Amino acid sequence: MIVNPELVGRVFVPTEPYLVGREKIREFASAVFATSPICFDVAAAQAAGHRDIVAPPTFPVVIQELTLRQLLSEPDAGIDFSRVVHGDQRFSFTRPIVAGDELTATLTVASIKSLGGHSMVTAQSSIVGADGGHVVTATSTLVVRGDE
């Protein structure tokens, strides 16, 4: 099974709004060994000029994941999840995510390349706030292993 080359350029429907909770940020921050008070303590975050506590830089993966599920379950994609390996990851911020944000993500398939029998699918998820303003773009390259 090969990845459908016609996926390139496809834009998926925006995900349902994701409300970023304080306790979710704290839970995620603890799980990635964060110690910055700005991730845990509202007063510390506000003293640094933020509206509320700030999510760690890799937190957008939680929202991006919703879009990757759309991609993997696309009927004509030809992506077998059991053969997918995470190749690389990038987060490009316009502003940090803070508690209370309501975020929506839209995935675009940026490119598909073949390399030694494998397919490299680059998926770009643009995450915006309730006002439509850009917050962060999460980009993943998924390596889909070919038949051995």
Added chain:
Amino acid sequence: MTGITAASLELGQIVAEAEFALSRDSLVRYAGASGDFNAIHYRHDVARSVGLPGVLAHGMLTMGLAVQPVIDWIGDPGRVLDYQVRFTRPVPVDAADGALVTVIAKVGTLDGDVARIDLTVTFDGSTVLGKAQLRVSVA
């Protein structure tokens, strides 16, 4: 912010170093927090059945923790403008002994008020992330 400015930095300067002792508990905690419940991160039998040496840390956990020493140095997670890594080698986490991951962060480039910080992330003497870089505001 802790008084760091672009002028106070030099290329190649080590700005942060840290060690992280991962255990199976760390992986379960990350699975719950992130929603990534792929069983290769907590079940030895499933990991073996797909040809892996054993339970592996989530790549996104390694990416997530590797940036923390830099955040402690710059003082604010909101100063991270961009962060990227390539997953080059897995981190097996032994049930009894866990895994020790080491992070060294150096100044890669300086461009106005933005510093590129390059991370060297190693487990068992080998780097596990490639091109691990972040751009941070040092204004």
